[in-house]
Amino acid sequence: MARTKSEDDKPVSFAERLAASEAFKAMFREGMSLVEEAAAYLDGPGREEAKALPRAESLAYAAESMRLTTRLMQLASWLLLQRAVNEGELTTDQAASEKRKVKLSYQENAAAPEVFARLPKALRDLVCESTRLQARILHLDQLLYHDPGAPFATPAVSPVEEQLTLLRAAFC
Numbered sequence: 001m002a003r004t005k006s007e008d009d010k011p012v013s014f015a016e017r018l019a020a021s022e023a024f025k026a027m028f029r030e031g032m033s034l035v036e037e038a039a040a041y042l043d044g045p046g047r048e049e050a051k052a053l054p055r056a057e058s059l060a061y062a063a064e065s066m067r068l069t070t071r072l073m074q075l076a077s078w079l080l081l082q083r084a085v086n087e088g089e090l091t092t093d094q095a096a097s098e099k100r101k102v103k104l105s106y107q108e109n110a111a112a113p114e115v116f117a118r119l120p121k122a123l124r125d126l127v128c129e130s131t132r133l134q135a136r137i138l139h140l141d142q143l144l145y146h147d148p149g150a151p152f153a154t155p156a157v158s159p160v161e162e163q164l165t166l167l168r169a170a171f172c
Contacts, residue, residue: 024082024086027079027133027136027137028079028082028083030133031072031075031076031079031133031137032076032079034072034075034126034129034130034133035072035073035075035076037126038068038069038072038126038130041122041123041126042065042068042069045122046065046120046122046123049061049120049122049123050062050065050120053119053120056115057115057118057119060110060111060112060115060116060118060119061119061120061123063110063111064109064110064111064116064119064123064127065123066110067107067109067110067127068123068126068127068130070107071107071130071131071134072130074102074103074104074105074134075104075130075133075134075137077102077104078099078102078104078137078141079137081095081098081099081102082095082144092144096145099141099145104137104138104141105138106134106135106138107131107134109127109131
């Protein structure tokens with residue numbers, strides 16, 4: 001007797017399983033915690049540290065804090081959308097449509113490496129943590145929402161620059 005292809009016969013999506021797993025819940029908690037930690041730092045101790053910086057570092061601090069805030073808001077939006085899918089509040093198609101409003105993209109540090117190294121350690125740590133989380137979310141996003149007929153997106157930066165950024169983040 002010939003079997004017809006049914007929904008049960010479709011391949012298992014490891015990305016969808018990951019997105020609905022305890023690992024995702026941990027990533028979600030990490031992301032939301034990072035948003036809270038960054039807000040507390042930027043509104044409190046960071047503000048005082050920024051006042052004490054020389055001009056070049058002060059400008060770099062302003063640029064990095066804006067990028068940090070933007071990056072974290074993008075990541076939080078993505079995490080909230082994915083949680084809504086996991087909890088059945090949105091379908092994957094609805095989330096994909098809403099996701100178009102979330103400009104999830106890789107952002108490099110605004111400051112040159114030598115200036116970034118002179119910024120307050122707490123800010124550098126937050127930037128590094130956020131870029132690591134961003135890399136994980138971008139990877140999961142590609143796996144979940146990538147059109148199978150389209151090629152994977154190529155990074156806007158060169159592979160060499162990407163490796164340099166990863167090295168900078170590793171030594172933060």
